[in-house]
Amino acid sequence: MMAAAPRTAGAVRAVTAGPLVVEVRELTFVEVREWFVALDSNQDRDVLHALAFDDVGLDDLARMCNVPAEALEQCTPSELQPVVQAARALNPFFFRVRASISAASRQLLAAATWSTASTETPPG
Numbered sequence: 001m002m003a004a005a006p007r008t009a010g011a012v013r014a015v016t017a018g019p020l021v022v023e024v025r026e027l028t029f030v031e032v033r034e035w036f037v038a039l040d041s042n043q044d045r046d047v048l049h050a051l052a053f054d055d056v057g058l059d060d061l062a063r064m065c066n067v068p069a070e071a072l073e074q075c076t077p078s079e080l081q082p083v084v085q086a087a088r089a090l091n092p093f094f095f096r097v098r099a100s101i102s103a104a105s106r107q108l109l110a111a112a113t114w115s116t117a118s119t120e121t122p123p124g
Helices: 029-040 058-064 077-090 092-119
Strands: 013-015 021-023
Touching: 013 077, 021 058, 021 077, 029 092, 058 077, 077 092
Parallel strands: none
Antiparallel strands: 013 021
């Protein structure tokens, strides 16, 4: 079987974010998988980048566009809204998978917290 040629990009949307013109692109399934594997490997992540928006970080956005996170952080949150909207529109698979992983993580944390609380000996 012959290997497929690497893809350069799917759909691309150019948006303005403050002084920047940002090209947001559609990710392949392979890129999304590699991204989540990297996140799962517990590599250090800039907290501000990770928590910039409810469902996407600046580092996440940088993976979907042609601008590094360090350049994106020069913009205000309102200036980045068009980038976030384009990322959501072009990458619904990423956001759906991320929401599922977040929900599962919250359930596991709640179960672990309940389990720990129910096995503790009351004081006295």
